[in-house]
Amino acid sequence: MLGGLILTALAVALVLLLAGPDDARGMGTTPAPLADGRAPGAAPMQMIELSEAEFRLRPRDAWQPVPLPDTWARRGLANTGLGHYRIAFTLGARPAGLWVLCIPRMSRVHELRLNGELLGGALIDPFDRPPGDTGGRDHLVSVPPHLLQPGLNRIELSVVHSRNAGLSMLMLGPAQALPTGARLIHQMTWIPSSLYLVGAGLAVFMLAIWWRRPSERICGQFGLIWMLCILMHLLVLLSPPQPDAVHDGLLLLLQIGALALGASIALRLSGRLQSTSAGVAQATLLLMVALALWGALTGVLDEVRLWLHPVLILVCALLMPLAWSGCRRLPGPARLLLAGLLAALLIAAGHDHLVWMGLSSVMDHYWLPQALPLALLAIGSLMIRRLVEALRQVEQLNADLERRVAERTAALQQANQAKTRFLASASHDLRQPVVTISLLIDLLREQVPAPLRPMTDRVDEAVSSMEDLLKGLLDLSRLEAGTVRPRPQPVALQPLFDAIAAHEGETARRKGLKLRFRPSDATVVSDPVLLEQILRNLVSNAVRYTERGGVLVGVRRRGERLQLDVIDTGVGIAQEDQDAVFEEFVQLDTPIGRPRRALGDSSRGLGLGLSIVQRSCALLGHRLLLNSRPGRGSRFSVQLDSATPLPALAVPALPRRLPLQGLRLTVVEDEPAVQDALRARLQAWGAVVQCHDGLAPLRHQLAQRPRGHSGIDLLITDHRLRGASGLDVVEAVRSYGGPVPVLVITGDTSPGDLSLLSASGLQVLHKPFRAEALLAAIEQVLATAETFAITAARAAPGSPASRRG
Template sequence: MNLRWDIRTRVLFVALVPTLALGILLTLLLTFSRLSDLEDALVQRGTALARQLASASEYGLFAGNREVLDRLAASTMANNDLQGVAIFDSARTLMAVSGLQAHASDRSFGTARVEQVGSDMLRIVEPVVRTPAVEDDPYILTSERPAGNATLGEVVVLVSLEQLQSRKRSQMLAALGTLAVVLAASVLLAALMSQSVSGPIRGIAQAVTDIGRGLLATRVPVTGGGSLRRLAEGVNDMAASLAVARDELEQRVSEATDQLRQRTDEAERANLAKSRFLAAASHDLRQPMHALGLFIADLARKEHNEQNRALIERIAASAEAMENLLNGLLDISKLDAGVVSANPQPTSLTPLFQRINTDYQQTAGEKGLRLRVRPTELWVHSDPLLLERIILNLVGNALRYTARGSVLLVARKRGDTVRLEVRDSGIGIPPEAQESIFQEFVQLDNPARDRSKGLGLGLAIVRRLALLMGHDIGLHSLPGRGSTFWVDIPVASPVATREHALQPDHELLGCVVGVVDDDALAQQSLAGLLRAWGCYVVAADGLDALLDAFNEAEVEPQILVSDFRLPGEYDGLTLINAVRARYRRTVPALLLSGDTGPETLRRAIDYGIPLLHKPVRPAKLRAMIIHLLAWRDDTRGV
């Protein structure tokens, strides 16, 4: 347990906790012992009264004298705590009663016992046993003597627990008062001890803090003896040495500043060259990856035998692994470059939870896990797209590292915030690793770098997105007992929203799509996939060729899909604007790019055109096209 307590607090803690624990333990032991004694005493007293009454009732029951029994019952009621007395003969006939009437028991007649009736009364039963002395009484006629069983009847005494409970409350109050006095005395004594022990140390700590801030003239008063004196003298010597060293370092720093400035300029030029190289390399790598993914999707739609189908699935899995790595690196680079901006707004969690439940149920079922998404109607103030990415990463991570059991997604309102929690029954995370798992490429249970367990980028992206939106994020976990990741988000009031119904897949049939890409493989793969979806595709490698193709086909584009890098004077953004100007309307458009540099994303945001980085998954491309077509219909007032 890593507690950031100062020395005074620690001394107080060490002094108070044992005393408080011992005081509570002794108080509880003595109190419960006393309460038990009070209860035992009451039971013993009631039992003694019942036995006395049973002994005294022997003659009356033997003779059947109700008058004598009534007097005995009435005299017994003179005792405190008694609520009722009843005497029964061997036939369970009530012979005498005083106070509350008790009933003879149906079972175990003639057996001594103590029973509790309700919460405030005891029922004590004592049998009346016939003795030889009664049988020899000459004044009782033989014909009146009962025969057979030696039990003449039983006596039932009702004892009130009210006074006992009152004594218990008094005893508890007294115990609490004693504990409070002991605690107050312990606090006072601990405070005095803490002040005498921690005062000099806190003075030295403050001096060290001031020295650390650059106040090298600070000195510690040297008082007392032993270790504290040596410590104070050492701090003073250290401050003097640091003052001399600072003067020397200032001179050296001044001499080294010019050299560092020159090296910094060289490093900045090298970093700029590196960035250009990485952007170019990334673009060249993403182009064939993008084409490969689209070719695989188009190939998978065709008829194949079982062996070829399995081969296609393995090829698709390998391509997806490479795509995940590229996308993860791209997300990290965009967040680090500061080109991703948050757009907080009132956001309903209902559709987000529904999508996660739908998307991940199959994945959970394949692993034999139970995914539970607790429905919620809460609203939060957050960017819906970035928040969905956070929760998707957390849920995917939980399913990946959980071998058996379940994963739970739940939202709870906590004052002015909503806490989203993702709980799993997985391997758990040791305390010393709970900070490092939010760093890039850190995986605790994947030394062999198995791609099925991810790339180690998910939690790094989660932390950056949460920091971008100002959401608190945390983790509770124990090894072998699962983990709980949580995100705190400001609560928001519900607002009226308009649900845009996405167009069904069949509405892509006949949709006129303009495709622009100077890479022949990328153009062919994209055009082939769009045609497989039923689109009418007009493909070209530049603006003039595209407009000529539209004129020749005598159609107008319903949507444009263009690569960013194009030969000649136009890039993807300026080409889209030129096509819109040609047809005098805002044609929905989508930009594809293999560039990972922040400048491309900034320009796309400025133009208001969505950007997808290559390689693009077919499902994501299809969803974006349908979304843009729905947006087009909305702007027309449909």
């Protein structure tokens, strides 16, 4: 839209620029008959062209014939001064209507008489004349009919010029017969002003861009050039008839300022802002400013302008190749348009200088006032196009960035899924031998003689360390899968302190550390399992990274909440590493706490503890804080809501020697070593055990019994079997033999499998596990099944409970 507007304005201005002088010059050469309201059959009236005159400089000089238009400099006369013209014409009859006298170029300081009567201007004393006009203007003078007479008529015209001395041809005739070209020239002088007004909005827009984005210097400097050109145009419109040093000096300074900004743009485009050319241009412009000020103050400004104008034009010509070299990225048509505009400006500037000196015809107009706004609008459109292109590139870069982010996110998700699958597979394969060793070690400790107990204890410790590592992977996988459902309830802290002290105390003693738990009767609201996991990981981490001193665990009140603190005197953590330590597989390697992402020795774990702590706290809504200084130690704090203290619990009875005496257990496990270890451990507890390595042998056993009677008191099945899953086993047993208590054991850590098992509602025991955990899980399953059976029996029709209901 803007490009179309600019092209339209260019076309209109070009027509005016080229047709204006010619139209004025040719007025009356082929006068066209126009209707003027006369009676039918009357002769058409025409404009009379007055192209012959007599001229003299002084009243005592003789009259000399001159053709019009008349340019004094072309006749060898001075370009300034007072001159007198006399033009004679003959009329056949006195006109009846209003006539007009059209003078396209005449000094504003003039005295115009028709047949001795003052028709326009003011009286001029030839011996004490006023300062002359600095340039000619077009004039339309109304001629009353009574001033015209039949026969000979005479126009006497005295003009005073300061420069551009001369006179155009005159046109006389009825107002209705005034040529269209002359009307356009007289009535459409607002076109350059309108173009400057449009450019003012564009300049404000560019200056606003520069203000908001200081890096857009070229855009802002071009807006400043626009503003200077608008000020110059206003000065030209408001120029006084006589020369004025202040007005002319200010106009010259504005021209130099616009040139300085243009030079800065050209040098910046060419990348030579810091070169020798920039220094020379700066010195030249400063010299011009000094000369302009000197000329205005000493009254020789015209002489200064006579020399400065060619220098300004020369500087523009030298700078334009620089601007051209900096526009290599513009498309071909835009570069050609820019080259044409720059060349047109140079030609217009040279032409206007000749007009100003009076070396061209007096009929010539100044081209720069018309060409400059058009050129500026065109260049402004190119800059807007550059801005739009930059915005398009930004949008494209944003789109590319979003695409790359999406690709990287997808790649990270795939990598994370691959990591999860790898950990799940590796964890499952590692858990199988660990659970076998754990169960066999438990049996071995009951049978070995006393001298061999220390050896079995060391083996048991090694297995326990392996179980802790695998348990960390399992906990992390469960948190990632979202299968952990917190069950907030009142939790007494002292029993939790006692359990963790018993578990971690031996490790601290071996390292020579003091592990202290400050006694507390506080009760908090949390999930007991997750809270124990959080505190156990924090204490274990503190003991692991403390070499001297000790670890203190305590609770204190913070407002309406309680703060659980684990404080150590270990290596500490640098400020820049305090976020990294909560990531998976990050360990502290050096005394100043720099993170190390490679897996270290077993005493340092896998770097999962703090990651599990952070995720568990986020799941529970507990705030986790860290305050640490390298070499001084660390303090991990968990903020908890307080709760009403719990009533004292009865001491549980000691477990029986044969807790599973007489129970019929079926085990489905395809790993022979695990299957054998489970059979031995369960039989040692008094159970009758039947083992199968898959679903097909189990179905064969079920087929030997009547439907509805499976003969199974408890089903223990692995989840990952060859050709089937634990859920398939449960479905087969229950569909054939009815409700059967089930315990699922698994070494899987993949989020999908964990979510599936969590949704099944079955009791799940994760590998590796100790014998105590296996027994506790079995007893919990049996207790739940017994409770469910009693509830169902009471609700059955015909039962005593239902009859009482």
